[in-house]
Each structure stands twice: as structure tokens, then as C-alpha cells.
Amino acid sequence: MATDSGTGAERLASLADERVDHRFKGLPPDADGLTVGELAAQRRNLFSGGFTTPVLALSAERLEHNLRLMETYSVRHGLTFAPHGKTSMAPQLFQRQIEHGAWGITLAVPHQVRVARAFGVQRVFLANEVVDAAALEWVSAQLAGDPGFRFVCYVDSVRGVELMDSALRGSRRPVDVVVELAAGEGARTGVRTEEECSAVADAVAGVDTLRLVGVAGYEGEVPDADSERVRGWLRRLVALAVDFDKDGRFDGVEEIVVSAGGSAWFDAVADVFAGIPELSVPVLKLLRSGAYVSHDDGHYRKITPFNRVPEEGSLQPAFRLWAQVVSRPSAAQAFVNAGKRDAAYDLDLPEAQVVRGDGGERPADGITVTGLSDQHAWIRTDEGVELQVGDWVGMGLSHPCTSFDKWELIPVVEQDGTVVDYIRTYF
């Protein structure tokens, strides 16, 4: 159990006491002043309960399905799971991920760690370099104040080690770090060569404010990624851990961290990590996939590893963005009241899936989102398509990370439209 029962749990519970008001778009205006818990207890219907458009809905059943599937997957493959929390930045989902077996939560930047800590997350894997003195001083204070707090972050330069050491002088506990191996030349962060990795590890060994506990990286940035290139890089990462261990670089640690795994190649991670040989101490094989929690109807639908291993299950897209037709100025055009402020648009445009109008719900055949303004989606309708002002259009989204971050309080909706909960995000 990686959240404690102290302040964090209380704060999590207190989310139900927050007031529903102007801060939260899409929620019923007539619920203004109710607490979130009171509104949830009313079990309103998303379509008839006074919700206003646009409104993003998270499927209760699909969310649960996805949580279970990645729990099962991790267990089956002997992987420890630290789902990337940057995706949702929702402490309630962090909690459910932990209840579904997650070791802890992966995060990308220190301000995200502050959110996780505020809600009692006890194990954080920060999959990024941190050299910010103010942030490191805060981490140091968190470590000093809570013996149960486990924190690991990346290092990829001698200069970074020096800056960390400078900020952490006098800390009660050292900060655990892993050397980040870059996914290739021209890839994102991370040390480019094994030789440089050793130099960075030497630098870590030379300061007492840091402790080297493993190696990590992100196979999602392997140039011209395919199954073979990704596996090749993962084998380099494993070899680096083996060499570091042979060189005695992990002497004194209780376990060696070897971490990789976004949402596109976790099947390769499972395969290659299964072959990690016995090292001097147990190995924590840390998988970090985050997008699975909502999955999507676009980019991640195309790239999910479950397409290659369908016998292991399949994720379900859990988001549907509802917007209303406000204008139908010609037979070929319609406009709904959701735009760049409401929908992800960095990888693909939203996909019109269903229409709710006078005659109930029907497939959105012949209805295509062609563009987004700040507050409108542009829709093209094929000849003869019936779509009228007032209809609600349900859309699938592409990219969970840029969907969650446009909504601060997201209704969780059961199949029949009943809203059973609300998920708070902090971006």
C-alpha cells in the first residue's frame, strides 16, 4: 500500500466536500453550491440532469476495465507498475491505480510530485532530470519528513549531478537516482553512450547527497522505432544495468531499478525485461505506461501493444466529449460548442461517434470534425445527413494527456448515463 492513512488520505476524501461552482465547466448550473459528494449522490443523468455542453465524460466501466487489465498484465509479466501520473494528474485515479496493484506513481516534473504528495502518494518515480534548487530542497524536506517516502529521479549529466549536489547539501537522506540512457542519437533526454553513463555514475558516486539505484530510459523515443530497434535499445539498457552491477556501482542498495515502458512498446519491455539475469540484489522492473487509464480513440488506439498481443486483452477508450450543435449554416457544415479549450488536438482531431437528438442516440455516420477553433469544432456533413441545431454530438478523442488537462472536474458516467462520481485533476 503506497498511500498512507494520514493527511493524504484525508485530502483525498475531502475532494467530495469541494463546492460545485463556476470553476467547473459542464456541471449543472443548478448544482451550484452543492458539494461534489452531494451531487454525486444525486446520481444525475448526463443527458437529462442539467449538465451543460461541452462536457467530457469518463466511462465508469471502461476505466475499471483498463485499471484491471494493466494490473493483470503487469502481474503476468513480472513487472512492477508505476503508471505515469502526468496523464491524468488525478489523485483519485492515482489511488485507484495503487489499489490495482501499482507500486507507486511516475511523474514528469516536480510540481506534479507536489500534487501526488499532497494526496499521500508514498512512492514516486520522477522520469525526468531535476536540477531546480527550489524543487530539490522541497524533495529533500519531503524525504526528511517522511521515512516512508520513496523517491527516484533521473540523472543524465555530470553538470546535473553537480547542481543536484549543490542544492541537496545537508540533506538528511540522499536522493535516489537512475542514470537515463538515451533512446538513440537525436532522441530526447538521456546519456548518449555507455561510456558517458559511466562518467555520470562516477559523478553520482562522488557525492553523498545522491545514491545510484539503477538505470532507466524511454523506448518511445527510439528513432525510427520498430519492434527490433526498440528491443535492441532495451537490451542495451539491461546490459548497462548488468555492467553497473558487475562494477559494484549498486553496492549497498536493497534493489536495483531497471525502468522503461511508455504506452506503445510495453510488450517489448515485458519480453526483454523477462530476460534480465540475476543481479547482486533483486531487480525492480518498473513499467511506467500511463495512457492506458483512459486509453483513446486515436493515436493510442493505433499504437497500443495489445494490437500485437490481442490474446492478452484490449484497452477500451473511456473518454467521450459531448458538445452541442449551435449552428447549421449550410447543408455541408455544422458547428458544435467544443474547441481547443475542450478537446485534444495535438495528435488527431476529435472523432464524431454518436448523435443524440429527438430520436435518441444514433451513429454519427457521415459526420466529420474537420477543424477546431478555440471554442468551436468545425463539422462537415455528407449529403443527406440529418444533424440539427440542438443535437448533442459524442466525440472520441486522441491523446489522453491533452484531454485530461482541459478538464478540472470530470463526470464518471455509467453505461446508462448515470453520473456516479467526479474526478478532480490538477494541472
Add this chain to the structure above:
Amino acid sequence: MATDSGTGAERLASLADERVDHRFKGLPPDADGLTVGELAAQRRNLFSGGFTTPVLALSAERLEHNLRLMETYSVRHGLTFAPHGKTSMAPQLFQRQIEHGAWGITLAVPHQVRVARAFGVQRVFLANEVVDAAALEWVSAQLAGDPGFRFVCYVDSVRGVELMDSALRGSRRPVDVVVELAAGEGARTGVRTEEECSAVADAVAGVDTLRLVGVAGYEGEVPDADSERVRGWLRRLVALAVDFDKDGRFDGVEEIVVSAGGSAWFDAVADVFAGIPELSVPVLKLLRSGAYVSHDDGHYRKITPFNRVPEEGSLQPAFRLWAQVVSRPSAAQAFVNAGKRDAAYDLDLPEAQVVRGDGGERPADGITVTGLSDQHAWIRTDEGVELQVGDWVGMGLSHPCTSFDKWELIPVVEQDGTVVDYIRTYF
């Protein structure tokens, strides 16, 4: 004065009582628990006061300059100003815009109107169609509860009028509407032809829940826009007002609303609206430009009308996003810790402008942002450029709307780095 001194003003003042905590990225971790007012009173320096990266800064001087400039511009051209509030969604800025002579605030969707009303804005121009029954019932209640509340929105279809009427039956006050004239065939919302405009106006006349008060549109969507085409469309809009007036469609209103004007063509709006002939009652020439408040270092820098009329002044880009170099894996690459969650990326990438390192601040010559991940910016450095892990990179942004919406509490920073205030946004 378009904000009252009641609950709205109190709520505005109470923003200073909000607690600084994990909700607000970039703020100093050691300020946790202070109120926003207490932190502002400390007048910390952005670069030495414990702020963490990434952090978005709004220039105090440039903000004030821009507020004054558009006030002067509107007065000089006899335009009433209702700046588009969707840009910032910051009640403190709404208030300052009103103090700088704005008639009220333009908004795009009903949930934005809820924010404005919560903070006491008394005049709202909703530059969009609204057919959502729950939202209209809320508007109706706001009108009934506050005789001083002025609200105007668009209509562009007979069906829309019917839906509005159905939702507003029994309302104490009618909702004021303007017919939206589309900017052309294939443009965004709005009635395509003058004949159809008359049909929509007839429909409005046929219900007692609505009152026709004018015409409006958005010249920013004129297809293949140039100065002549935009002026041509603006003349169509004015002619529509004149015709409606001749037909007695505005009988009984105190003033006729004629509204246009985004951030690209307000010089054309000023020209054409100067030629509006005398009508049966006074004309409210409503300009709605919103991006000016922060202006930008990209798209709006290129398209601002002040480029054509430099003798009338110039807007100043007021945002600078600060991020820190966390990785410098090769001579040609660097990575800072700000990404899609922090910077606008829909129109242009951020522009590296300055670097702060060991030797103070210097121009970011030879430093180019080439891409954004969720939480990183990819930077290319020319040969010989010195940029090291730990340096802060100050970046200009393109598109105010998608910059504001990534930050909930934005430090307002004076030229010397002193943080004098914090702007709260509600998206």
C-alpha cells in the same frame, strides 16, 4: 462601471485569500500555505525567490501598456469596447479592462459567463449561439435576479430561436439577441444570406422570450481575408443593420448593437463603423478584440492591425515562459522542462528569447525550439552556442488564448523581476 460592489467585488477581493499550494505550478514550494495576498506582499523576485520551473510570467508594465492602448484606441475611434474574455478567463483582468473603459466583457460559451457573473461583471456579450436549455435557464435566472445585468447573444437559425424560446418560456425578462451574419460561404457560424437573416429576425419577432437588438459577426473568418474583402463584409453587416432598422425591426430598443472585431482587423472595423449612418436610435458600435491584453510573440505579433497603423501605437508581448535546461545530451541539442502542458503550440512553437545562467541574462542567439513533448521542449543549438544544464530559458509564446489556459495562477512581474501580483484564471 460594469461590475457591481456586491458579491462579485467581494469574490474578486477574496482571490487574495486563496492558499498557495500544490494546485498552482511554478509557485515557490516554501510559500505553501501562505495566502496569495501574503505572497504578493513579499514581493519576491521571480529568479531568486524560490519559484520553480516552468513558470509563466506576465509583465506588469506591458499588461498596463496594452490595457491603456486599447482604451485609447477605442475612444479615438468612437467604439464601445467589450474585450473578449475567453482569452484570459481572468476576473482580475476583466476588472482592469472595465476600469480601462470597457463597456463589459465578451465571452464564447455559457460556462464562461458563469465565471464572469461570479465576479460581478454586469454586461456580457456572448459572441456565440446558445441553445442549451440548462444554460439558458441559468441565464434567465441571472436576468431575473439582477435588473442591472445586461446580456446579449447570437442567433443564426430559426431552429435555434425555437429552442431558445422553448427553454426561456416564463422568463421574467426577454433575452437580447443579435443576428449573426456569417463572414462568407464556408466560414464559421452565422447566417449565410441577408434573406435568411430576415427569416431569423422574423422568428425572433414571433416569440416574446427574445428581443432583437442588433447584428454582429466575426470578420476574422472572412475567406481569403484581405483589407478589401474584410471591409466588404463589414459593409454588408452595416447595411443589414440599416435595413433591419428601416424595416422597424428595432422598434422599442434603446440602442442598436452592431458588433464585429477580433484582433486582426479592428482598424477595418473602426473605419467602416465610422461610416454607420444615423439610425432610429443610438448605435452601440461594439468592438470585441481580446488577444491584446497579453499580445504575443508569434501569430498576433504578425497580424495585429497596429502593423498597418503604427502611428496609433503598438502592443507589447507581455508573456514570457521560463523553463530550465534539464538535459544537454549533445552539442546540438538541449531540453527544457516545459512542454505542451505549459506553452501554446497550436499556431507556432515558443521562441527562445533570453538565457539566464551564471553570467546574468543574455540573448538566446542560436537557440531554437524545434518541438514540444508533453513536458519537454526540444531545443536545437547552433555550433558554439553556450547553453548548459541549469540555465533558464525565457521564451515568447504565440497565441494568448492557449497560453493563459495552461496556467491557473500567473505571476505578474515587473521589469526587475519583482513579482507584484498573481492572476487567477478559470478554464
